[in-house]
Amino acid sequence: MLGEILRNLFLGSGGAAILLAALAGLGIGLAGLIDLSKRDIGVAAALVLPAVLSAALMTALSHNLWPRFFFFCMGFAVIVFARGLHIVPALLLSNRQPAASVCGTVLCAALIAGSAAGLPRYYALPKQDYRGARDYVERNRQPGSAIVTVGLAATVYHSYVSPDWPVANDAAELQRIRAAHETVWLVYTLPAQLKAASPYLWDSIEKNFEVVKTFPGSLGGGQVVVCRDRSRNSYPLARSTSDAKVR
Numbered sequence: 753m754l755g756e757i758l759r760n761l762f763l764g765s766g767g768a769a770i771l772l773a774a775l776a777g778l779g780i781g782l783a784g785l786i787d788l789s790k791r792d793i794g795v796a797a798a799l800v801l802p803a804v805l806s807a808a809l810m811t812a813l814s815h816n817l818w819p820r821f822f823f824f825c826m827g828f829a830v831i832v833f834a835r836g837l838h839i840v841p842a843l844l845l846s847n848r849q850p851a852a853s854v855c856g857t858v859l860c861a862a863l864i865a866g867s868a869a870g871l872p873r874y875y876a877l878p879k880q881d882y883r884g885a886r887d888y889v890e891r892n893r894q895p896g897s898a899i900v901t902v903g904l905a906a907t908v909y910h911s912y913v914s915p916d917w918p919v920a921n922d923a924a925e926l927q928r929i930r931a932a933h934e935t936v937w938l939v940y941t942l943p944a945q946l947k948a949a950s951p952y953l954w955d956s957i958e959k960n961f962e963v964v965k966t967f968p969g970s971l972g973g974g975q976v977v978v979c980r981d982r983s984r985n986s987y988p989l990a991r992s993t994s995d996a997k998v999r
Contacts, residue, residue, distance in 0.1 A: 781829070783843075784836025799828040816948050819972075834860055874970045880941060881967035882913045885976040888965055889937050898933035900926065902953060903946040905939050905976065923956040930960065936981040942974055 789796040803825045810817055838856030845852045878884075882905070889899055899917045901909045906919040917939075920926040930936050938961050940946055947954040961979035968975050 777833070780836035780840055781833050782836070783839045784832040784834070787835055787839045788832065799832060802828070816945055833863075837863065877968060877970045879971050880908075880969040880974045881976050882908050882941075884967045885939055885965075885978050886914050888967075889939065889978055892964075893937060894935060896933065897935035897937060898929055899937045899939070900929050901939045902926070902957070903940050903942065903950065905941040908941075909939065920953070922950065923952045926953060926956055930981060936961075938979040938981075939976065940979070941976045943977065944973060 785796060785800065788799070803822055806821060806825075807817065810821065837859040838853070841855035841859065842852040845855065886909070893899065899914075900920045901914075901917050902920050906921075909915075909917050910919055918929065920929060920938075926938075938957065940957070943954075957979065960982055962982045963977055964980050965978045966975050967978070
């Protein structure tokens, strides 16, 4: 998880500025937590321990650590960070009032405005574009070809989007489907989760399939990926003006 955070921080020309902003935010949060601890150590512990215990449990279970596992802690984080935004100006201004309080309030308002600026991105894309991937496969498949879903994508397709699409729960099932059909299309999502939960299945996918198209969404790492059997993909893909460039 830390590796992914650092990789994304340094992605692009603004990586250094983002890193500095993250370090400043960490300092502000720490200042807020220290102040809350001085006021009531029990309250501070109640704000921090849920995240710490959740991270420790997921690590002990060798489970992937996703930021969304900690969404329930966002309210706690806002309390700590907002307190820090008031404490830091007070320290810098030697607690001169009302300037320190006004400065803290302005910083909180700026943080809210900055957060709101990112909202359009989450309305521009679906959370995960399962329907787009389904339509693409149905448009490009040939008679007699098979479509198979795996991992978390299988749950969505089987229960909601395309109940008639078969599911491969392991590498052996996938191999049986491949042996019975001339061409096989495969759809998955959240590759990091799939690799961790089903390593043999993931190895089979990497060995025998190639990525044809990826459908992004607002969920980080939650792209829906369409693949085709590497050894039998002899016919061309249908083209449309809405299709992105095929990899």
